[in-house]
Amino acid sequence: MLRPLTLIAALLCFAGIASAQLPASAVPEKYIQDNEQRHIQELIDFVAIPSISSLPAHKDDVARAAEWLKTKLLAVGMTTAEVMPTDGHPVVYAEWNGAKGKPTVLIYGHYDVQPVDETQWTSPPFTPKLDNGRIYGRGASDDKGSVIIAVWAVEAMLKRDGKLPVNVKFLFEGEEEIGSTSLWKFAREHKDLLRADDAYCADAFQKGDEQAAMVMSTKGACTMEFSLKTANRDLHSGVFGGKLPNAATALAEIIASFHTADGKVAVPGFYDKVTPMTDEERKMAASYPYDEEKELKDNGATVYTGEKGYTSQERAWYRPTLEITGMWSGYTAAEGFLNIVPASAHCRLMCRLVADQDGNEILQLIKKHIESHTPTGVTVSYKPMVGFATPAAKFTSNSPAFKAAVTVLTQLYGKPPILMGTGGTNAALSVMKQELGLPAYSFGFVQEDENFHSHNEFMRVSDLQKGQRAFCMLLTYLGK
Amino acid sequence: MLRPLTLIAALLCFAGIASAQLPASAVPEKYIQDNEQRHIQELIDFVAIPSISSLPAHKDDVARAAEWLKTKLLAVGMTTAEVMPTDGHPVVYAEWNGAKGKPTVLIYGHYDVQPVDETQWTSPPFTPKLDNGRIYGRGASDDKGSVIIAVWAVEAMLKRDGKLPVNVKFLFEGEEEIGSTSLWKFAREHKDLLRADDAYCADAFQKGDEQAAMVMSTKGACTMEFSLKTANRDLHSGVFGGKLPNAATALAEIIASFHTADGKVAVPGFYDKVTPMTDEERKMAASYPYDEEKELKDNGATVYTGEKGYTSQERAWYRPTLEITGMWSGYTAAEGFLNIVPASAHCRLMCRLVADQDGNEILQLIKKHIESHTPTGVTVSYKPMVGFATPAAKFTSNSPAFKAAVTVLTQLYGKPPILMGTGGTNAALSVMKQELGLPAYSFGFVQEDENFHSHNEFMRVSDLQKGQRAFCMLLTYLGK
Numbered sequence: 011m012l013r014p015l016t017l018i019a020a021l022l023c024f025a026g027i028a029s030a031q032l033p034a035s036a037v038p039e040k041y042i043q044d045n046e047q048r049h050i051q052e053l054i055d056f057v058a059i060p061s062i063s064s065l066p067a068h069k070d071d072v073a074r075a076a077e078w079l080k081t082k083l084l085a086v087g088m089t090t091a092e093v094m095p096t097d098g099h100p101v102v103y104a105e106w107n108g109a110k111g112k113p114t115v116l117i118y119g120h121y122d123v124q125p126v127d128e129t130q131w132t133s134p135p136f137t138p139k140l141d142n143g144r145i146y147g148r149g150a151s152d153d154k155g156s157v158i159i160a161v162w163a164v165e166a167m168l169k170r171d172g173k174l175p176v177n178v179k180f181l182f183e184g185e186e187e188i189g190s191t192s193l194w195k196f197a198r199e200h201k202d203l204l205r206a207d208d209a210y211c212a213d214a215f216q217k218g219d220e221q222a223a224m225v226m227s228t229k230g231a232c233t234m235e236f237s238l239k240t241a242n243r244d245l246h247s248g249v250f251g252g253k254l255p256n257a258a259t260a261l262a263e264i265i266a267s268f269h270t271a272d273g274k275v276a277v278p279g280f281y282d283k284v285t286p287m288t289d290e291e292r293k294m295a296a297s298y299p300y301d302e303e304k305e306l307k308d309n310g311a312t313v314y315t316g317e318k319g320y321t322s323q324e325r326a327w328y329r330p331t332l333e334i335t336g337m338w339s340g341y342t343a344a345e346g347f348l349n350i351v352p353a354s355a356h357c358r359l360m361c362r363l364v365a366d367q368d369g370n371e372i373l374q375l376i377k378k379h380i381e382s383h384t385p386t387g388v389t390v391s392y393k394p395m396v397g398f399a400t401p402a403a404k405f406t407s408n409s410p411a412f413k414a415a416v417t418v419l420t421q422l423y424g425k426p427p428i429l430m431g432t433g434g435t436n437a438a439l440s441v442m443k444q445e446l447g448l449p450a451y452s453f454g455f456v457q458e459d460e461n462f463h464s465h466n467e468f469m470r471v472s473d474l475q476k477g478q479r480a481f482c483m484l485l486t487y488l489g490k
Numbered sequence: 491m492l493r494p495l496t497l498i499a500a501l502l503c504f505a506g507i508a509s510a511q512l513p514a515s516a517v518p519e520k521y522i523q524d525n526e527q528r529h530i531q532e533l534i535d536f537v538a539i540p541s542i543s544s545l546p547a548h549k550d551d552v553a554r555a556a557e558w559l560k561t562k563l564l565a566v567g568m569t570t571a572e573v574m575p576t577d578g579h580p581v582v583y584a585e586w587n588g589a590k591g592k593p594t595v596l597i598y599g600h601y602d603v604q605p606v607d608e609t610q611w612t613s614p615p616f617t618p619k620l621d622n623g624r625i626y627g628r629g630a631s632d633d634k635g636s637v638i639i640a641v642w643a644v645e646a647m648l649k650r651d652g653k654l655p656v657n658v659k660f661l662f663e664g665e666e667e668i669g670s671t672s673l674w675k676f677a678r679e680h681k682d683l684l685r686a687d688d689a690y691c692a693d694a695f696q697k698g699d700e701q702a703a704m705v706m707s708t709k710g711a712c713t714m715e716f717s718l719k720t721a722n723r724d725l726h727s728g729v730f731g732g733k734l735p736n737a738a739t740a741l742a743e744i745i746a747s748f749h750t751a752d753g754k755v756a757v758p759g760f761y762d763k764v765t766p767m768t769d770e771e772r773k774m775a776a777s778y779p780y781d782e783e784k785e786l787k788d789n790g791a792t793v794y795t796g797e798k799g800y801t802s803q804e805r806a807w808y809r810p811t812l813e814i815t816g817m818w819s820g821y822t823a824a825e826g827f828l829n830i831v832p833a834s835a836h837c838r839l840m841c842r843l844v845a846d847q848d849g850n851e852i853l854q855l856i857k858k859h860i861e862s863h864t865p866t867g868v869t870v871s872y873k874p875m876v877g878f879a880t881p882a883a884k885f886t887s888n889s890p891a892f893k894a895a896v897t898v899l900t901q902l903y904g905k906p907p908i909l910m911g912t913g914g915t916n917a918a919l920s921v922m923k924q925e926l927g928l929p930a931y932s933f934g935f936v937q938e939d940e941n942f943h944s945h946n947e948f949m950r951v952s953d954l955q956k957g958q959r960a961f962c963m964l965l966t967y968l969g970k
Contacts, residue, residue, distance in 0.1 A: 064826040125826040130723070188827070229728060233827060242790025243610070246943045247840050248709060248914035252811035253802040255795045259814050262745035269739065310722025310833075313867035315735045322733040331732035333831050334739050336820035341838065346544040346605040347668070347713060349840055349943055351813050353790070358821065360727050360829055387793035434728035463726045463829055 032421055036486035037479045038170035042162075049162055049474055050140065052082070056121075056154050057138040057147040063099055063122035063188045072099045072184050075121045079157070079182055080104070086165035088180070094200075096192035099184030103203065106164065106178045112489050114177040116206035117481075118438055118450050119157035119213055120186030123149035130465035144468040151460035155469040156212040156477070157182055159455055163481030175489025179206055183438060186213060189231070189400055190437035197445035204446055208411035208488060213436055214454030215462075217299070219472065222419035222427035224412075225452040226294070227327065229362040230402040231435035232369030233335075234376060235393040238264075238384070241353035244340065250351050255387040258339035261355035267383045268332055268359075272318040275332045275361075277379040283366040287328045291431065295323040298430055308459070327431030331362045332376075362433055369399025400437035405449050415451050418483040422476070455480060512901060516966035517959045518650035522642075529642055529954055530620065532562070536601075536634045537618040537627040543579055543602035543668045552579045552664050555601045559637070559662060560584070566645035568660070574680075576672035579664030583683065586644065586658045592969050594657040596686035597961075598918055598930050599637035599693055600666030603629035610945035623951050630949040631940035636692040637662055639935050639954060643961030655969025659686055663918060666693060669711070669880055670917035677925035684926055688891035688968060693916055694934030695942075697779070699952065702899035702907035704892075705932040706774070707807065709842040710882040711915035712849030713815075714856060715873040718744075718864070721833035724820065730831050735867040738819035741835035747863045748812055748839075752798040755812045755841075757859040763846040767808045771911065775803040778910055788939070807911030811842045812856070842913055849879025880917035885929050895931050898963040902956070935960060 061075035062068040076093045083091035083104040091104035099122060107114075126135040126148050133139045138147030145155075160180070167174050181204060183193050197204060217223045240255040270276045287295075300323055306312060314322040317329055325331075340352030361372055377392065384390050406412070407429065419427040442448045455477025461467040541555035542548040556573045563571035563584040571584035579602060587594075606615040606628050613619045618627030625635075640660070647654050661684060663673050677684060697703045720735040750756045767775075780803055786792060794802040797809055805811075820832030841852055857872065864870050886892070887909070899907040922928045935957025941947040 062826070066825065125821070125823065125828055127724075127821070127828075187829075231728075231829075233829075235827075240791060243941070243944050243946075244607075245789060246914070247811075247813045247815060248711075248842055248912065249806065249938075250789070251813040251840070251842055251913060252805040252809055253794050253796045254789065254791050255793070256813055258817050259745060259749065262742040262814070262817070265739060265742035266746040309725060309730070309734065311720060311734050311867060313735070314733050315865070315867055316733045325732040326729065329732055331727075333727045333731040333736055334742070334820065335727060335828060335830050335832065336822050337738050337742070337835075338818040338822040340814065340816035341605070341607070342816050342818040342822065342836075343605065345546065346542070347715075347838060347840075348605055348607075348815055349667075349711075349713075350815050352815065355817075356822075358827060360731075360827075362728055362731055385795070387791060387795055432728065433731060434726070458729075461723070464723050466723075 032418065032483045032486055037482045038166040041166045041170050042475050042478050046475060050145065050471060053145060053150070053155060053158055053474070054138040054140070056158055057145070057150050058136055060136045061122050061149070061184065062125050063185050064125055072122055076100045076102050076184055079121055082161060083180065086161055087168040088164070094196070096196045098192035101184070101193070101196055102180070102182040104180040106174055108173055109175060109177045109489065112176045113207035114179060114205070115485065115488055116179045116181060116204060116209040116448060116450070117160050118181045118209065118211045118442065119160065120153045120183045120438070121157060122184045122187050123152070123154070124187050124463045127465060132466055140471070143471050145471060146466060146468045148467055150469040151456040151467055152462035153186065153213045153454070155456050155473070156214065156454040159474060159477035160212050160481050163478040163485070166478055167482055167485065175486050178485070179204065186436070186438060190441060193438055193441045194445065197441050201446065206448060208414065209442055209448035209450035210411070210415065210453040210484070211436065211439060211450040212454045213438070214452030215456045215458045215460070217428055218457060220423060221425070222423045223430055224415060224419070224427045225432045226407065226429050227404045227431040228402060228436050228439055229330070229364055229433050230367060230369060230400045230440070231360060231362055232373050232399040233358070233360045234373055235356065235358045236380060237391050237393070238355045239353065239389045239391070240387060244348070244350040244353045247349045247351050254351060255385060257352045257355035257388065260385050260388045261337060261339055261357055263385065264380055264383045265334055265337065265357065267379070273316045275330065277332065277375050279375045280330065280332070280372065283368065284330055285365040287324065291328055292324070294429060294431060295321060295327055298323055298428065326433040328364055330364050330367055331433070333360055334358070335360050362435065364402050367402070369401070373399065400435055401440050403439040403443055405451060409449060411449065411451050414484060414487045415453055418480055418487055422480055422483065453480070453484065512898070512963045512966055517962045518646040521646045521650055522955050522958050526955060530625065530951060533625060533630070533635060533638055533954070534618040534620070536638055537625070537630050538616055540616045541602050541629070541664065542605050543665050544605055552602055556580045556582050556664055559601055562641060563660065566641055567648040568644070574676070576676045578672035581664070581673070581676055582660070582662040584660040586654055588653055589655060589657045589969065592656045593687035594659060594685070595965065595968055596659045596661060596684060596689040596928060596930070597640050598661045598689065598691045598922065599640065600633045600663045600918070601637060602664040602667050603632070603634070604667050604943045607945060612946055615947070620951070624948040625951060626946060626948040628947055631936040631947050632942035633666065633693045633934070635936050635949040635953070636694065636934040636957070639957035640692050640961050643958040643965070646958055647962055647965065655966050658965065659684065666916070666918060670921060673918055673921045674925065677921050681926065686928060688894065689922055689928035689930035690891070690895065690933040690964070691916065691919060691930040692934045693918070694932030695936045695938045695940070697908055698937060700903060701905070702903045703910055704895060704899070704907045705912045706887065706909050707884045707911040708882060708916050708919055709844055709913050710847060710849060710880045710920070711840060711842055712853050712879040713838070713840045714853055715836070715838045716860060717871050717873070718835045719833065719869045719871070720867060724828070724830040724833045727829045727831050734831060735865060737832045737835035737868065740865050740868045741817060741819055741837055743865065744860055744863045745814055745817065745837065747859070753796045755810065757812065757855050759855045760810065760812070760852065763848065764810055765845040767804065771808055772804070774909060774911060775801060775807055778803055778908065806913040808844055810844050810847055811913070813840055814838070815840050842915060844882050848881070853879065880915055881920050883916070883919045883923055885931060889929060891929065891931050894964060894967045895933055897967060898960055902960055902963065933960070933964065
């Protein structure tokens, strides 16, 4: 299934990227190697803080992670570092501004993490474990590893040279996993503070040990939680079964109505603002090295499904989706049995959006669809979700920031990065582009198979050094 | 909606029941009244034991409830009382055999209870609370209240008279809520021990303070739990959404396929052994006093649903049903959000059966249906359930035991009992009929609105005395 990387070569050629080589002196190699053991322990300490942004019970942990990061940023030698309040979880902002006349580089990342289903983890998610060259723990890969690598790169250069080749600003938020809601207002209100010439997003991953990648588009997203009610309490299935509505069945009918038999989303109007894929996108998807059999096997799956008329890669990168992320009704304890007709049922869903789809509009369309498919005798209610309506984002391949990243990655990995789309969402990219005019190119040194958002998330120790080298080379290149 | 009780009067007339009056001396009135406060405390103690038969973690509690009951039976003066092992939870058996030449009466009940969803209870389900003439707690009404009333009636007669008018056998099981599985073998192996002339089932209820009722048919039941699997772990909804199967959606589609648009069960073969309702049944359903508006209001429901072509009463008593009792998939915690494509989904369902439907056959038909509706890329597995395949049962209105119960209830309530069907299942009735040749007529003194199987289950204190009077009168009548 591996296809020749002809398109990527063509794109890079178009972008005018020569085979410029950065000198070995760009990387404080000795410092990076000498400090590896201490760095591993630092990452372990960072991951141990359960900074789950979506759970109110972890609010203090999120704050604690922010403070930890600020302290670290000051320790490595940033000119300033502070925990700045937002309407939600705080932003950690730091800058080093001693490179007069040189460009300013903004590096984005996030220190919050996804929730966990502890029952599915092999080791406790917040007791990070170093095992066989991997650090296991929630957030190790998404995104604490990538964040701390960028900070260590600055540390290494400052410790060796006493200065950086460019001015650096770090923008680390605590709400990426809940849609970066507060970042919109924060960016709007701190345009001057965040002003920069180039921007990079450390919330990114590479294809593997020997292949770098850059993401040229992300999907938008919106989420919803709704509940059905059929009675004021669960009812005896003998007394009321067969004559009063069953909330579980009603929910199943609604969920089953969300898709057509050919895998399209059946919500009227859902595709109205979706534009067809461009030829370039179609080619990027087709030329992406992609072993379908291996992907299926790795995930314990047997078959690709989804919208007819598209390859699975096209579906993942360029077609909008509607997925149920959770549903529950009635008696759901691991053991036992309750002879009931459930009186309530609950559903969480998430759409990934493309092109001009507007998350809030889509949620309204879904509500309308739900209501038109709600059986008699069933009432629907919606739980206000932490604002999770993010537009999709696209990046051009003709900017200096793009050129710098490609040059560094090409030298470091011995071949050009793969250019790709993603089905993932990073609202921060939309914020930086729309509010600050900064396309933030992906530059993160974790790998795509490290179980982000799932159980047994991990990060490879070998990427700790490689990532620092990459950032040092990038800053050197930009400071030329 | 209240209809004249003409049919019932006709049936009772047919049964040859005269307006025989039992003398006031049949009831040890003073003893019953003098001991009310102590009895209330006893019931509270009994209910406080969380004897949930379906949860292995409560195995010792079930055993403790059995011991409590045995101790009580010996204390009231039964000749023998013992906790007898079965393949599952034990049976508590007791007898008083001092009425030579008199008939022997077998009284059935159960001391196990349903599980609880504590979050829905107003007060802790196993810290029984006396409030405004009601005792709240799991099992207060189903079936510990009814069981202990029968025991107290024997206590009252023995304390006043030193003897009973008939021989009495108590058969109290600990597996009613999980289908009385072990009772089949126990009854088969103890036919002599359990031999009796008449039998009554204390796992029964009355219509209200002023209206008695007798159940003339029960439904059978079978249950199933199945799971779907689409991958070896929950997947990132951005990376895999839209291209790999979603277990929640697959389950919803299967559940939605269980019923047709007109409310019939869509499983092929489901109705093959269902016989049409008899005229007598149709009339019994039609003449049952039944306030549909009130029932809807009481349950917070707005509309009857179900199989077209039948009244809601006919659906509840005489038509088989398939109800989802629980389903879950993906992220179901109360708060937070996980951006996943769930890799597994789980479903519990229960059928109520009528006529000659065989539970095990029905489960096989459902499996076949599930498999024919399982989308590509999804695997199904089944969890072996605690044996829950019980046949339906019907009772005649021309036996001496029926006549005795009707006579007592008519005198006690001032009017004849209503004869009714039920959608509920009591496997013990099938066991006693098939293994012991004993139709066990319903004789229990809780009321139908006391939230059996749901949260905030309660029992009315006023029924404690009334129930004792009823049993004393019944034993007196049978001893004539």
